[in-house]
Amino acid sequence: MSKKCRFCESLDDVKRVKKRFYVCSACRPAVYAVINSPDVIEQVWPLLQDRAILPQVRRIKIPWRVEMPEELAAKRHRTQDREQNTWYLIVSEHEKQPVELFMSTAGENDYRLQSHIANLTALTRLISLMLRHIFLGEKITIEKVQNQLQKSSRQSLDLPDMVLSVLNKYSSSGKF
Numbered sequence: 001m002s003k004k005c006r007f008c009e010s011l012d013d014v015k016r017v018k019k020r021f022y023v024c025s026a027c028r029p030a031v032y033a034v035i036n037s038p039d040v041i042e043q044v045w046p047l048l049q050d051r052a053i054l055p056q057v058r059r060i061k062i063p064w065r066v067e068m069p070e071e072l073a074a075k076r077h078r079t080q081d082r083e084q085n086t087w088y089l090i091v092s093e094h095e096k097q098p099v100e101l102f103m104s105t106a107g108e109n110d111y112r113l114q115s116h117i118a119n120l121t122a123l124t125r126l127i128s129l130m131l132r133h134i135f136l137g138e139k140i141t142i143e144k145v146q147n148q149l150q151k152s153s154r155q156s157l158d159l160p161d162m163v164l165s166v167l168n169k170y171s172s173s174g175k176f
């Protein structure tokens, strides 16, 4: 029985590549392009595809090469929560994609809002991390997640602080 192409399941002229997987004649050029010209693939990909290169490809240590200008265009969105507090969500854009999210509020020093602010800061910081991963290919690491949680916390035992201390239990036990 002949082998199927690993990528499209075709049986057409399937050959084993790099002694690792079976590839049909139609998929072979793409596979060889990845083997022979990973740098070119990496540069072409974001020009033609609106999603990040797959995480499997990232793991082969492709450096983060997207160059971001120092100043990004930003859009500010005014919004109100259900308790009528006003918030501003600021979205930085790079090549028309959202890559960073910030929030601010007039009630920055209002003690009743401190836990709201900590939660929203954690949310926007972690979403920013994900957006940079999706649109710029920045690698997400557990240290970055911990760092963003730490910067979001405003007082001990607020939600970001609680989440961080749970995660820290794993890092101190060497689980990551």
Ligand SMILES: [Zn+2]
Residues within 6 Å of the ligand: 005, 006, 007, 008, 009, 010, 023, 024, 025, 026, 027, 028
């Ligand atoms: Zn194929």
